[in-house]
Amino acid sequence: MDNLLAILSDGMYHSGEDLGKKLGISRAAVWKKIKKIKTLGVFLESKKGCGYRIVGGLDLLSKKQIYDNLTPNAKSLLTKLQTLTTTASTNTLARQYAEKFDASGWVILAEEQQEGRGRRGKSWVSPYGCNLYLSIVWGFSGGVKEIEGLSLAIGVSILRGLKICGAENIQLKWPNDLMYQKKKIGGILLEIVGDPSGYCQVIIGIGINVNMPEDFSKSINKPWTNANKLLNPEVGRNKLAGVLIDQLLLLLESYKKIGFLSYKNEWLAHDAFIGKRVELIMMNNTIDGIVQGVDNSGALILKVNGITKTFSGGEISLRECE
């Protein structure tokens, strides 16, 4: 199916006969593959006398192009790069790898996730061929205390990457959502495998809405937007993926030494909610307060009834009060 998708990605018509010839398969076999492609939700059109085309074409992930967009330093930190057509969740797969191997430096991307996962047990809408779904595994020898504030620092790195690609005015919503004009453009899901007080591998899952069709609005219950309307016109998914992976590998490599403190001011400069009244939604209750920023560990500082309190990560999320 991948070869057929690669041919059809140009958005032009290809006859069944031509496709069969190019792939060295019968027309019946082409038809079978076409049916499979339709299940991905791609807008595939067939026209008598012309053949098949994918309307608007596809900007498919290419391992080579992603790799070519990495700096030499990041290339030296990358130990495996995998691009998949489909998977349940790149984080789930990365987790399985980390449970079996020392997978530090492995990067996995998928065109589609069938069971994409978000924070707080939510699902992450992950249709084929239009967004970025990527997971990176990184090993830390000093356990969870070495990764304090990491999820916020990752938000800063992604923001930097988006800026390199032309997207200005992205903001951060604690702990680690990427926002543009109050709409979510991307999210981060951090998971840990191994010994929380010794060697552990962190799975960093990143989802960026790049070019998601409007139809998906009905399955997403919060305001969202696409990065591609902010990116420089020549930036496709491969360039964006390369730049983000580059930023992230460099961050991960140095984090043990430099920690969140090196990212704190930049995080605060892009805080979407600073000074705003918010509701902090926790497992069993909700707290009202005014955002004061974050502390040196990345914990949220809230003024609650005049008293300053801090809250750290996990299953907490923020909502702005109207």
Ligand code: BTN
């Ligand atoms: C959130 O904001 O709720 C976090 C979203 C994280 C989504 C990414 S997409 C790649 C990786 N695989 C997953 O299943 N989830 C993360």
